[in-house]
Every structure is written in C-alpha cells, then in structure tokens.
Amino acid sequence: MSQKMRLAVIGCGAIGKVHAKAITGLDEAQLVAVSDxxxxxxxxxAAEFGCNAYTDYRQMFEKEKPDLVSVCTPSGTxxxxxxxxxxxxxxxxVEKPLDISVERMKKILQTAEAAGIKLGCVFQLRFMPVFSSLKRAITENRFGRLIIGNAATICYRSEDYYKNGGWRGTKAQDGGGALMNQGIHNVDLLLWLMGDAKSVYAYADHLTHDIEVEDTVTAAVExxxxxxxxxxxxxxxxxxxxKKLEIFGTDGAAIIMGEDPVMWKFNEPLEGDLSFLQGKESEQKGLSPTSPLIEDVSEHQQQILDMINAIREDRQPAVPGIEGQKAVELVLAIYKSAETGKKVNLPLEN
Ligand SMILES: NC(=O)c1ccc[n+]([C@@H]2O[C@H](COP(=O)([O-])OP(=O)(O)OC[C@H]3O[C@@H](n4cnc5c(N)ncnc54)[C@H](O)[C@@H]3O)[C@@H](O)[C@H]2O)c1
Incomplete structure (x- = not known):
C-alpha cells in the first residue's frame, strides 16, 4: 500500500510540534491538520507545517477524515x-501519560476496543537502540533470573516551567509531578524490562517548587x-x-546512564558486548536533565511509523494502550503509598 496515511495532531504546544515535525518527515504519512x-x-x-488549522477537533475529524491522530494536549484532558x-x-x-486516572484510562481502552480502532501510547525511549538492545538481552535470557531493577530520573525544572501553560504541577491536569510527568518514561522502561509490578512502598514531597504535586519521590518496588x-x-x-537505569540478574548486569551503557557484563559474554559498551553515544540526544524541549524527533518518528504499520497490518502497536495504563497505575500506586504511609498492591481498583 503506497498511499500516504492522513495524520492529524491535537494540542499544538511543545510536544505537538515534535509530532508535526516527525510526521512531515515520514514518506508514509501526510499531516493534514492540527487542532488546538x-x-x-x-x-x-499549521502555517509552519503547511496543513489546515482547527479549534474544534470534532470538526477536524469530520472534514479531514484522518486515519490517525496524535493527542498532545495536557495529561488530564x-x-x-x-x-x-x-x-x-x-x-x-496518545502522548504519555495515557491519562491521570485509572477509571478514565479504562474507559479510553474500552472505547477504543469497542470502536475497533488502534490505541497506542507514546513512550519513545523504547525505540532507542540502547533500550531495545537491553530488552533483547533480557528476552534472550542473558541476565538469567532478574533480581534487581532500578530506575532514576534526576533532573531540573524551573519555577517558570511549572508556571507556563498553567497546567503543569497541578493535580487536575498534570496528575502528579516529577514522576507522572518526567519519571514515567523510566517507569515504562522498567516495567517493559522487569515485568509487571506487584507492590510499592514510597515517600514523596515537594522540596523546592511551589506546586501542589511532588517534585521528589522515592519508592521500593516488588x-x-x-x-x-x-x-x-x-x-x-x-x-x-x-535518567539512570540498572538491571541486575543472576547472569548479567547493565547500567545505562542517559542513553549510554556504562556497564554491560554477562557470565557468557558475546562478541558484540565490548563494542556495544565502547560505541556509546557521547552526547545525550533524547531528554535533557534541564530542558523540557525535544530537539531530535527520530524516536517519535519511529513510534508514529509503528502506529501506521500497526493500522496497515491490523496488529497491536509496539506500545499498546494497556501498557500506557500500567505505567500510570504504578505511578498512582506510588502516590497512594506516599500519602497513606502503607504498602500498596497492584493492580489498583480505580
Ligand atoms: N513524550 C515526551 O517526551 C513528552 C515531552 C513533553 C510533553 N509530553 C506530554 O505531552 C502533553 C502536552 O505537553 P506540552 O509540553 O506539549 O504542553 P503545552 O502546554 O506546551 O501544549 C499543550 C497544548 O494543548 C492545548 N490544549 C489544552 N487543552 C486542549 C484541549 N482540550 N483541546 C485541544 N487543545 C488543548 C493548549 O492550548 C496547548 O497549545 C503532556 O501530557 C506531556 O506529558 C510528552
């Protein structure tokens, strides 16, 4: 099938622009419209990327008949x-996080299933070679039995970052702070690599920012x-x-700092292991520790292309809605534990 798929974007802020840029760089797609x-x-x-502009997305659906839409509005919308x-x-x-409440995420999944449409959630880091190599090594059982998986997202956002847009750092629209917004990428990677979480115990607080959600959190996961x-x-x-991600098993150990593997050791080494470790990228091209802006759109582009192929091949996308839901559920369980001072089991009721 050589015809270009018709794509649209809802939410024309920082990440909406990343999607627009990623889509226009794909041979398989045409950006027909954006809405905000x-x-x-x-x-x-719309002027920057040569497509039509709307303020009503329903009207956009009716007139443009897109095959696929990127949802890039604030998390609670x-x-x-x-x-x-x-x-x-x-x-x-749908951009990460899929939503900020379990009840609403379940409804989104049910609605998509009933309508027979594909639902994907953006976690573009999964498309980075370093993380797909890590996933492959786990799938090939190179780590043996998995024992420890640690994920840290240690970054900085200014007061202006939280004030701009009017939704960041709010319970109603951001749904959380450092973990729901920034750390969720690493939460998704950890679940993808280690498997589902069973329980959590956590502490959370806002230590430096004047916001109603946490800016610092730490949790123990089973x-x-x-x-x-x-x-x-x-x-x-x-x-x-x-970001820092650590995976330790009975037969292997890996530490990834940002996108650089700094430890990659196995009981049974393979020929490519050393070059994988030495071939690390010298600069982080993905998410920066101090800026919310994404310069390189290639991982978003790969995820959008995967969605296009999932529609054409009538298969699940690489990151289906249910996996978007699991990451948010783990974040919400961590918040619940921090609030109650108790261990919280997963999955959550609502
Ligand atoms: N994948 C990533 O790495 C990544 C990076 C940044 C942001 N995000 C996610 O993208 C989402 C948006 O973040 P952002 O930084 O682009 O925010 P933003 O404030 O820059 O842009 C949001 C846009 O959505 C519009 N909008 C708000 N409500 C709307 C509605 N109901 N209908 C239509 N338009 C609406 C706003 O007017 C604004 O233009 C968030 O959920 C965030 O978590 C993901």
Whole structure:
C-alpha cells in the first residue's frame, strides 16, 4: 500500500510540534491538520507545517477524515478527545501519560476496543537502540533470573516551567509531578524490562517548587516475578543526570546512564558486548536533565511509523494502550503509598 496515511495532531504546544515535525518527515504519512483550543497555537503550527488549522477537533475529524491522530494536549484532558476520535473511527496515538486516572484510562481502552480502532501510547525511549538492545538481552535470557531493577530520573525544572501553560504541577491536569510527568518514561522502561509490578512502598514531597504535586519521590518496588527494585524522580536537582537505569540478574548486569551503557557484563559474554559498551553515544540526544524541549524527533518518528504499520497490518502497536495504563497505575500506586504511609498492591481498583 503506497498511499500516504492522513495524520492529524491535537494540542499544538511543545510536544505537538515534535509530532508535526516527525510526521512531515515520514514518506508514509501526510499531516493534514492540527487542532488546538487556542486558535493562535493551531494557526501557527499549521502555517509552519503547511496543513489546515482547527479549534474544534470534532470538526477536524469530520472534514479531514484522518486515519490517525496524535493527542498532545495536557495529561488530564485525554478522555473526551479519545471518545470523539473513537466515534469518528480515527486511530489514536496518545502522548504519555495515557491519562491521570485509572477509571478514565479504562474507559479510553474500552472505547477504543469497542470502536475497533488502534490505541497506542507514546513512550519513545523504547525505540532507542540502547533500550531495545537491553530488552533483547533480557528476552534472550542473558541476565538469567532478574533480581534487581532500578530506575532514576534526576533532573531540573524551573519555577517558570511549572508556571507556563498553567497546567503543569497541578493535580487536575498534570496528575502528579516529577514522576507522572518526567519519571514515567523510566517507569515504562522498567516495567517493559522487569515485568509487571506487584507492590510499592514510597515517600514523596515537594522540596523546592511551589506546586501542589511532588517534585521528589522515592519508592521500593516488588515485581510479580519476585525481583525487587527502586524508582526515584526529582525535578529539584540542577546538576541532574536525567535518567539512570540498572538491571541486575543472576547472569548479567547493565547500567545505562542517559542513553549510554556504562556497564554491560554477562557470565557468557558475546562478541558484540565490548563494542556495544565502547560505541556509546557521547552526547545525550533524547531528554535533557534541564530542558523540557525535544530537539531530535527520530524516536517519535519511529513510534508514529509503528502506529501506521500497526493500522496497515491490523496488529497491536509496539506500545499498546494497556501498557500506557500500567505505567500510570504504578505511578498512582506510588502516590497512594506516599500519602497513606502503607504498602500498596497492584493492580489498583480505580
Ligand atoms: N513524550 C515526551 O517526551 C513528552 C515531552 C513533553 C510533553 N509530553 C506530554 O505531552 C502533553 C502536552 O505537553 P506540552 O509540553 O506539549 O504542553 P503545552 O502546554 O506546551 O501544549 C499543550 C497544548 O494543548 C492545548 N490544549 C489544552 N487543552 C486542549 C484541549 N482540550 N483541546 C485541544 N487543545 C488543548 C493548549 O492550548 C496547548 O497549545 C503532556 O501530557 C506531556 O506529558 C510528552
């Protein structure tokens, strides 16, 4: 099938622009329209990428008949948009986090299933070679039995970052702070690599920012397979390292700092192990420890291409909605534990 798929974007802010840029760089897709509550945001993005602008996404669905829409609005605004897309038969690629409440995420999944549309959640880091190599090594059982998985997101966001947009750092629309917004990428990677979580015990607080959600959190995690681990996130540390991921098993150990493997050791080494370790990228090209802006859109582009292929091949996308839901559920369980001072079991009721 050589015809280009018709793609649209809802939410023309920072990440909406990343999607628009990623889509226009794909041979397989055409960006037909963008939509935003604020007309100036929609017209600006539409002018930059040569497509139509709307303030009403329902009207956009009706007139443009897109095959796939990227939902890039604030985290707590997903459900109505997803419902309208499902009603119009438009496939959905929703930015992380899928939503900020379990009840609403379940409804989004049910609605998409009932409408027979594909639902994917953006976790673009899974498409980075370093993390797909790590996943492959686990799938090939190179780590033996998994024992420990740790994920830390240690970064900085300014007061201006939280003030801009009016939704960041709010319970109603961000749904959380350092973990729900920044750390969720690492939460997803940890679940993807270690398997489902069984319980958590956590502490969370806002230590430096004047926001109603946490800017610093630390949690102990127990996985269904018996392994244990930790999750940390903060937006309060200026000289942050951004991300650190550690996987330890009975037969292997890996530490990834940012996107660089700094430890990659196995009981049974393979020929490519040394070059994998030495061939590390010298600069982090993904998410920065101090800036929310994404310069390199290639991972978003790969995820959008995967969605296009999932629609064409009638298969599940690489990151289906249910996996978006699991990451948010673990974040919400961590918040619940921090609030109650008790261990919280997963999955959550609502
Ligand atoms: N994958 C990533 O690495 C990544 C990076 C940044 C942001 N995000 C996610 O993307 C989402 C948006 O973040 P952002 O930084 O682009 O925010 P932003 O504030 O820059 O942009 C949001 C845009 O959505 C518009 N909007 C708000 N409510 C709307 C509605 N109901 N209908 C239509 N338009 C609406 C706003 O006017 C604004 O233009 C968040 O959920 C965030 O977590 C993901």
């Amino acid at each position: 509550l604020r007309p100036e945001n929609a017209t600006k993005l 997903r459900m109505d948009i997803c419902r309208a897309a499902a009603d119009a038969g438009v496939n959905l690629l 996985f269904v397979n018996g392994a244990v681990g930790t999750i940390q996130a903060t937006t309060s540390v200026y000289h942050g390292i951004n």
